[in-house]
Amino acid sequence: MPDTRKPDHSRRSERSRQAILEATRALVSEVGYGKVAIETIAARAGVGKQTIYRWWPSKGAVIFDAFLALSEGHEGQGMALPDTGDIEADLKTVMRATAAEFADAEFDKPIRALNNEIINDPDLAAQYREKLARPVDEAKKERLRSAQRAGQLAADADLDLVLEVLYAPLFQRWLHRSGPLTAEYADSLVDITLRAFRP
């Protein structure tokens, strides 16, 4: 039955892809961005180097995809934010998930390692913004624009600033371990942001 070959192949590819992304995150946590090599990722993932190069042009590309997949995976729905028409409810859903994610040790270690690298390496910070932060921020801004159209957020609000006010306190609290990352905290950040940027 030749028509089943393709799905089987796809499943095998997907398993290899996931193994590569997991190996990448583990290695960044263990040895740091600078010391991770394609060879080591391939060995850890149990695939050939060529399998990695078939899908990713460079080490940087596979590392950023590994972190991007982590953000997507927890939501289970890609990068688009929920849009029920109620910006407060939707942002609380997203921010509670984000707080839970940062409080999760499995997520904490590789993201902490990535932040460590970014702090000291302006080029890597630029790559991070371009490849990882910007696509995610763009998806969030899409939801904020919908709230602006619905009159739930000031039409002239600077959306980069809205995202900073919403996320930076949680990021700093996580990075400095300066307070609990609870659902209540997530909710309060949404309440404050919506009050600051109300129409």
Added chain:
Amino acid sequence: MPDTRKPDHSRRSERSRQAILEATRALVSEVGYGKVAIETIAARAGVGKQTIYRWWPSKGAVIFDAFLALSEGHEGQGMALPDTGDIEADLKTVMRATAAEFADAEFDKPIRALNNEIINDPDLAAQYREKLARPVDEAKKERLRSAQRAGQLAADADLDLVLEVLYAPLFQRWLHRSGPLTAEYADSLVDITLRAFRP
């Protein structure tokens, strides 16, 4: 004239103290918190080890004082925030100075090095909060309480949250080099915070 001896001695002590704090900041930038030793600080500052131990009980204590002195030095007036009776004007003065400080390369390097250490070391993060962040935050909250009494800030505002909303966006923008640290940006953070926590 025996009564001039004490001032001379004080000036010499103050010079030694400043040399020790400068040497400490330089060494943390160069080799990291973990590898800085009292011996190396003493050698760099041109003082004896005993001079350091006379004033500080431990390596941690001198390092935190070195960073605390950096924050105080730029303001030139200790930790108390200005209180002209106008919370908006006073916070803008402080936040513009903070933005300028973070944009200053001399400040950037040691604070970046300190953050790097804090991220990976929960014990050091706790020490940082206790010895460095808490006293500074307490001084800021004193000014916010005065604004609450003046009816310029909600009486039930969570002051830890007020400080996070005010400072965390600037901190994240600096850490990830994700945007300019201008006076306009500082002002907009004050405007947003006051809008979010208005009475």
